[in-house]
Amino acid sequence: MFRGGVGMRHCLLLSILVCVYGGFVEPPESFSLRSVAETETRLPCRFDAQGESIVQVNWNKVQADGTTELIITAHHTEGTVVGRLATRVRFRSKDPLSESSLLILNTETSDEGHYTCQVITYPSGTFQRPISLTVWTSPISLLEPVILEEGQTFRVAALCRSTAHPPPTLSWDTDLQGQSQNRTGEGGRVSSQFSLHPLRNMNGKKLDCLVSHPTLERPHRIRNTLVVHFPPNAVVSGYDGNWFVGREGVEVTQR
Structure with missing residues (x-):
């Protein structure tokens, strides 16, 4: 028996090791x-x-x-x-x-x-x-124009090609009435052809190919104008239907 005794306490100190990795x-x-x-x-x-x-x-x-x-x-x-x-x-x-x-x-x-x-x-x-x-890779592009003639059937007027990784996107900037057809090949190759029915009033009209790609800030424009050959249209001016030797003031022009 203990009288007025002092209790004994044992304190357990736990040491925690912290590992800090890089x-x-x-x-x-x-x-x-x-x-x-x-x-x-x-x-x-x-x-x-x-x-x-x-x-x-x-x-x-x-x-x-x-x-x-x-x-x-x-x-x-x-x-x-x-x-x-x-x-x-x-x-x-x-x-x-x-x-x-x-x-x-x-x-x-x-x-x-x-x-x-x-x-x-x-x-x-x-x-x-x-x-x-x-x-x-940045696109490598080219456009192949086609010379057309009035009276021909519906056909290809221009062909645009481009190669890059990832594959580019091709489109046409024109007011001409026609149809475009796009194709995708291997190795990032793409092509687009624009077809129409050639008329003389189309000659000299814009038919530009636009190449779009993530490496380009804006689409790359390949400028092109359509060429349509057509026969001349002769116009006679100053003629009243009466031909005679020495007639003057009559002129033939082509349009």
Whole structure:
């Protein structure tokens, strides 16, 4: 028995260990990027290591068969090593371990695909962020005019062609009465033909092809005028129906 005793209390101190891992400043998750062929493309990648050490940074591209190809790598002691795209890629920063964005110096359509920025830290390990790149090409376009003759049946008056990725959209700017027909082929090729029944009053009228594409701020106009050949229309002026030798004041003109 204890009288006036002091109770004993045991206090249990719980120590909570909080692990703070680094994270990507850019790009955000599920990041998609569009670029245009023959321009410089920046694939963003910047990682906040939260005080840990970044040992290595790798850029990889996923091939069509699902395999991964190493494009470029930066190591904290061994420096930078590039793959088969050495002539067209480099790190954007002189210190790729702190700012790891990739530059494709002269983008090609073959560069389209899925990339991964992989950051290896110590002691936490490996972090990676995927990027999807779409490469557009500017349209290459031409218009093939057709010389028509009055009296011909309904036929093609002009043919417009264009190739790009994604495929362009073709339309016609004209006041002529006719019909257009559009076709789409492989490799981003499209064509549009404008057909009509040729009349002489159509000669010299506007028949322009308009090429629309996401790479263009406004539709590209290919200017064209319709050519319709027709026989001359002789007009006699100053004649009252009475012909005689030495008659003057009579004139024949063609319209």
